[in-house]
Amino acid sequence: MLNDWYKRCFRRVLVDMHIPDWNPAFLAKLDADEYADTILSGNITETMLYTNSHVGYALYPSKVGPVHAALQGKDFVGRVVERCHERDVAVVAYHSAVYNNAIFLQEPDWRIQPIDGEGVYEHNRYGVCCPNSPYRDFAVAQTEELCGLYPFDGIFFDMLFWPHVCYCDYCRKRFRAEAGAALPEVVDWNDPTWMAFQRARERWMAELAGLLTAAVRRTRPSMTVTHQMSPVLHGWGLAMPYYLTEHCDYCSGDFYGPAIQQSLVCKIFEAISTRKPFEFHTSRCVHLWDHVTMKTPVRMATQAALAPAHASAFMFIDAIDPEGTLNRGVYERIGAIFADMAPYEPYLGGDMCADVAIYVSPESRFDFAENGVPMSGQKQQASNMGLSGGMPHMNAVMGAAKALQEAHIPFAVVTPATLDRLGRYRVVIVPNVLIMSDAEIAALREYVANGGAIYASGYTSLVAEDGSPRADFGLADVFGVSYVDRGATGLSFLTVQDEGLAAVIAPQAQVIHTGGQFRVRATSAQVAATVTLPYYPADAGTVLRESFASIHSNPPGPTGTDPALCFASFGKGRACYAAGAIEAESALTNRVMIEHIVRRLLGGPAPVEADAPRFVELTVFDKPDARCMNISLVALREDDDCVPCEATVRVRLGEMKCVGLRALPGGEERPYTETEGVLSFEVKGIGTLAMFEVKYG
Secondary structure (H helix, E strand, O other), rough: OOOOOOOOOOOOEEEEEEOOOOOOOOOOOOOOOHHHHHHHHOOOOOEEEEEOOOOOOOOOOOOOOOEEEHHHOOOHHHHEEEEHHHHOEEEEEEEEEOHHHHHHHHHHEEEEOOOHHHHHHHHHOEEEEEEOOOHHHHHHHHHHHHHHHHHOOOEEEEEEOOOOOOHHHHHHHHHHHOOOOOOOOOOOOHHHHHHHHHHHHHHHOOOOOOHHHHHHHHHOOOOOOOOOOHHHHHHHHHOOOOHHHOOOOOEEEOOOHHHHHHHHHHHHHHHOOOOOOEEEEEOOOOOOOOOOOOOOOEEEHHHHHHHHHHOOOEEEEEEOOOOOOOOHHHHHHHHHHHHHHHHHHOOOOOHHHHEEEEEEHHHHHOOOHHHOEEEOOOOOOOOOOOOOOOHHHHHHHHHHHHHHHHHOOOEEEOHHHHHHHHHHHHEEEEOOOOOOOOOHHHHHHHEEEOOOOOEOOOOOOOOOOOOOOOOOOOHHHHOEEEEOOOOOOOOOEEEEEOHHHHHHOOOOOEEOOOOEEEEEOOOEEEEEEEEEOOOOOOOOOOOOOOOOOOOOOOOOOOOOOOEEEEEEEOOEEEEEOOOOOOOOOHHHHHHHHHHEEEEEEEEOOOOOOEOOOEEEEEEEEEHHOEEEEEEEEEEOOOOOOOEEEEEEEEEOOOOOEEEEEEOOOOOEOOOOEEEEEEEEEEEEEEEEEEEEEEEEO
């Protein structure tokens, strides 16, 4: 029977221990009891414990792989497991896969081989092994050994992705056998062979994940298994598919971006995690490369508070000093934050409630601008978001998420694997999806025909899943527009014709868009804004010729007539199509426009709304068995200023009646008014997190 520790352990900590052993001082002071005492002082209920690291040395007496020289026969892992279990603290083994410097150096034939050879390794610290090489047998054997030795509650496999595109003999031979072709050497997202290669890379990495999960199941069936899922936000280069979750008991991953990134990740994990709660990791330092500078207490508390607001577990990441010591002060701060979070735990759970969803396409994590780029000469990095660094679809996803968060519109995520959930939402945002299968198109068409509403932008439904461009949008009938040609590239503007939108962006008459806009023709749609070009291309101006309209900027030229934003009806539903991904822009005006479009498509108020500052996020979880819902407000401040703010929350319960409102976790009854089925209450003094329980009957 699978251990259910993950359902009750929400406060978690991990200590990075990527320490080599070529200096005798490294980990010389590592003491299992001191280590355990320190982490346990952080008010934790689970720890992730390093059993090896990216440098490859085992931190236990392994007979399969090399052992860190500082251990000198000591069983660091075994003792920490024992000490934590004495305190009823769960222990999850951390195991680094693919990234293994020791095996990389020991077995040169197993290395991931970039197309230009191994010169890339002269300039980075990471040695990585190819999943198609005999490394996979080594990884499975070490996993079986590790899980057989210790009573871990679970295991987390890190780094199951490709830090480089591999052209080793193993990959060449396997692709030739599977696809009947040589490995392509030029990026081309319209080439079926290149697309097949990318999908093979994803499949091969998922296969390794499956082998490791199976090794755990054979050896210690009660252990949970999960794999690093942070590449859900990263580009094609890492080639980690969302369906890797098939080998995970729950989603888990580390992220280091702003609060809106954490909010979006929580929605993605909520959508794709096999079991709940999922787990979010982030560092206690401002950057992974900065070993000493801690995030402010407010920043740490905000990140921790987003976890209960999403009914998830939260993990702080620390890093051990090279000699093997930890800073007790770090755990005092973590302990204080976790002490504030612990009282919320009994109330977590339920179903995320949202009337709006963002469609996230794992297949669209690339950029068509990369077409024609040769793989030779590329400096591939483990953190690459795609070869060019651009991901138009994910940029649009993030922009849409920020617009919804600032508008206090609760939102969820839908992926190709969860298309059957479309009917749960009144509006689905489909932001600049670069490639789309016939099945995705059919599901979205049916959703709108049955009464749903979509906002779509850019490439959405124009390119098939094998990279072949369609003659027209696959959803042209739904959008009420047809594709004409590539249209404006670079800087352009949307000149608003619609009165409602004009009022929203006033006193501006246009909104800026830097990502280009397709030329489209309205067939049945009503045009709400048109494309306006600058007087001259933004990159054309020089002192030597008459080629700019204003020396500092690129103002809009005469108003154009090509549609930029259209509204259409289809079946029982509605659609809005934007010729460019205006949601990807950083300007507040663009986000306000997206908010207005979404509210128009909603056609009425959401079940739960809030009037609050734009930095506040609203989340809602329904617990129908308990006849109650949790409503959370989190202040997503990015600075150290924790000035309390206020909010008004409105809840529409439909045919149900409110039978009580209380603040969590204390349970104090709170006053509210209920008029014509709308429950309203005031929230004073939101510092970081305010949570309420609405009982209904």
